[in-house]
Amino acid sequence: MNVIGFIFLASLLCGYCYAAPWVKDDSWAVLIAGSNGWDNYRHQSDVSHAYHLLTHHGIQPERIITIMYDDIANNENNPYPGKIFNRPNGTDVYAGVKIDYRGNEIDNESVLNVLKGNATGNKGKGTGRVLGSTRKEDVFIYYAGHGDVHVLLLLDGTLTKHELDNALTHMYENNMYNKMVFYLESCNSGSMFEGLDETRRLYAVTAANSMQSSFATFCINDQKLPCLSDEFSATWMFNTETHNILSETIGDQVDVAIENTKQSHVCTFGDASIRNDTVSEYQGNAVVWKYTDFGITDQFHEDVQKSVKSTHQILLDKVEQLLIDRNYSMKDVKDRMSDFYEDRQRLTRLVENIVHAVVGSVTKAYHIIMKKPALTTALECHDAVIKAYHKKCIVSFNLNPYAITMSGIFANLCEVVRDPAAILDVINEKCDTRPRFRGVI
Numbered sequence: 001m002n003v004i005g006f007i008f009l010a011s012l013l014c015g016y017c018y019a020a021p022w023v024k025d026d027s028w029a030v031l032i033a034g035s036n037g038w039d040n041y042r043h044q045s046d047v048s049h050a051y052h053l054l055t056h057h058g059i060q061p062e063r064i065i066t067i068m069y070d071d072i073a074n075n076e077n078n079p080y081p082g083k084i085f086n087r088p089n090g091t092d093v094y095a096g097v098k099i100d101y102r103g104n105e106i107d108n109e110s111v112l113n114v115l116k117g118n119a120t121g122n123k124g125k126g127t128g129r130v131l132g133s134t135r136k137e138d139v140f141i142y143y144a145g146h147g148d149v150h151v152l153l154l155l156d157g158t159l160t161k162h163e164l165d166n167a168l169t170h171m172y173e174n175n176m177y178n179k180m181v182f183y184l185e186s187c188n189s190g191s192m193f194e195g196l197d198e199t200r201r202l203y204a205v206t207a208a209n210s211m212q213s214s215f216a217t218f219c220i221n222d223q224k225l226p227c228l229s230d231e232f233s234a235t236w237m238f239n240t241e242t243h244n245i246l247s248e249t250i251g252d253q254v255d256v257a258i259e260n261t262k263q264s265h266v267c268t269f270g271d272a273s274i275r276n277d278t279v280s281e282y283q284g285n286a287v288v289w290k291y292t293d294f295g296i297t298d299q300f301h302e303d304v305q306k307s308v309k310s311t312h313q314i315l316l317d318k319v320e321q322l323l324i325d326r327n328y329s330m331k332d333v334k335d336r337m338s339d340f341y342e343d344r345q346r347l348t349r350l351v352e353n354i355v356h357a358v359v360g361s362v363t364k365a366y367h368i369i370m371k372k373p374a375l376t377t378a379l380e381c382h383d384a385v386i387k388a389y390h391k392k393c394i395v396s397f398n399l400n401p402y403a404i405t406m407s408g409i410f411a412n413l414c415e416v417v418r419d420p421a422a423i424l425d426v427i428n429e430k431c432d433t434r435p436r437f438r439g440v441i
Contacts, residue, residue: 024058024285027140028133028177029065030114034145034153034186036069036398039315041084041226042216044072046144046185046233048093049086053240054140057284061098065114065129069155070102079224086229086237088221088303101126108157115141115167117176135175140183140282144233146311146401147186149210149373149408150382156396160386161192162379172200179274181205181250181282185233187213187311188408193269194375203274205254207232208264211372213310215263220307227309232261234304240283242297250282251275260301263308315401315441316340343440344402350393350430350437351406355413357426364416373408374415381414382407385423392431400440 031054033047047068054064073084073094084094101110105126113121117131133139146153150161171177182204184192189206196204207214207230216227217234235257239248254275258266309317319340323333356365376382386407394400410423417423 024280025060025063026136027059027138027282027284028063028131029054029059029140029142029282030131031064031066031068032111032141032143032145032154033068034143034147034155034159036071036155038072038075038077039226039318040146041072042218042229043144043185044068044070045084045086045093045228046230046237047142048084048097049229049237050142050233051097052093053237054284055096057240057245057280059284062129064098065101065131066097066099067101067106067111067114068099069106070099085223085225087234088218088223088228090228099126100129106155108154108159108163111154111159112163112167116170117174131171131176133176135178137178138281139171139177139180141180142183142185144185144230146397146404147184147192148188148404148406149191149411150376150379151386151404151407152184152186152192153397153404156398158386158390158397160379160383161376162383164192165379168200168202172202177201179203179271179277179281181274183233183236185214185230189214190265190267190269191373191376191408191411193267196269198271200270201274202270203250203272204269205236205257206267206269207261209267212264213312215308215310216314217304217308219309219314227307227314231263231304231308232257232266235260235301238297238300240279243279245279245283246285248279249275250277250279253279260304262305263310312402312405319441340441343437347394347400347403347406347437347440351389351409354423354426354430355409357430358413358417358423368412368416369409371412373411376411376415378411378414378418381418381420381423382411384420385410385414385427388424388427389431392427392436394437394440400437402440403437 031047031050033043035043051066055061073082083092086093110122110125114130119128119130122128122130152159180202185207187208188210189208191210193204193206194210215231217231218228221228236253239253239256254268320333320337323336352369355368359365390397394403397404413423
């Protein structure tokens with residue numbers, strides 16, 4: 001039996017000894033899978049697994065709001081109909097997941113309404129359930145999906161740092177939580193919390209810093225499935241599964257994630273005093289049981305590293321392999337892949353031309369395009385510009401995943417220009433006269 005199979009056998013033998021002996025009724029959770037499509041299998045897999053971790057540890061299902069497109073378990077490409085796996089040869093994590101918002105019910109507005117507790121705004125969508133937490137209750141939020149500098153993707157839409165900041169401020173000012181922990185799995189995820197107010201009783205943990213891709217894992221598996229999980233997510237969930245979370249602290253868990261997430265830099269923001277809280281305060285009470293390692297922990301982290309892939313490379317690798325499988329000559333494969341890279345270059349040139357047209361200086365434009373995105377204070381400008389770029393220049397971020405990587409350039413541009421009006425005028429001018437980009441991976 002391989003190590004992954006052993007882990008799940010152990011969870012069956014002693015973990016259903018870890019199903020909670022009492023209900024935890026002072027915590028809420030929001031779980032968000034921000035993508036759809038077969039190739040993004042891992043995000044809904046991560047969220048499904050997280051759902052079971054919380055319920056097994058005593059969080060009531062009616063206090064968990066789950067947001068996922070729900071197109072994986074019964075996808076035509078799924079060789080295991082009705083099932084989703086988060087680890088190679090693991091157990092099905094889809095069965096029993098209660099989804100509140102699925103398919104086209106998921107958009108920027110519905111997610112923000114959930115966070116702000118605005119049930120009226122979500123009337124007629126999904127279950128309509130929103131956060132009902134109070135000043136006496138803790139909140140755990142987990143997002144797994146795509147993102148870039150100051151932006152997360154929600155299927156075909158976006159959730160910008162400006163919008164998330166406003167939602168979190170609303171929650172704080174309206175006493176919607178005692179303390180809150182937010183785990184964020186996406187590329188450049190650190191940019192979403194840079195500058196976070198340390199007095200808000202909120203501790204945020206991100207899979208990567210503001211400049212890095214996050215990494216998928218279990219991309220090579222005997223089940224012939226896409227990448228099953230993400231490096232950071234697999235690490236924190238394994239920690240919850242294999243430790244007594246009544247004594248394991250948030251700080252302990254985060255330190256384990258920092259040590260074992262090798263491909264990107266896990267970052268933390270906000271109220272560091274929350275590191276002293278136990279994991280159980282946010283992820284549910286668990287039976288105290290003695291865990292014997294048997295060397296499994298080291299082996300698990302080694303397995304995670306064996307098949308990691310940069311999020312930005314997954315689709316390109318898949319296309320190349322499909323061409324090879326269809327017996328294209330190596331020359332044809334090279335030519336076809338060159339076309340994809342040329343599409344990336346064409347989109348990059350468009351954005352560079354927008355920057356040049358706005359600032360009117362080659363030197364200034366160069367610095368905006370090439371420098372590390374700064375701690376952006378012009379968040380309203382960035383919010384308006386990234387949405388205009390999305391609407392005017394490309395068909396959708398979902399169909400053009402490379403397109404979102406331009407977000408950092410727009411953040412820099414906003415920091416220089418401040419007023420979005422001039423940028424929006426140039427975006428309209430450059431993009432209204434040409435077909436919108438499609439298929440830029």
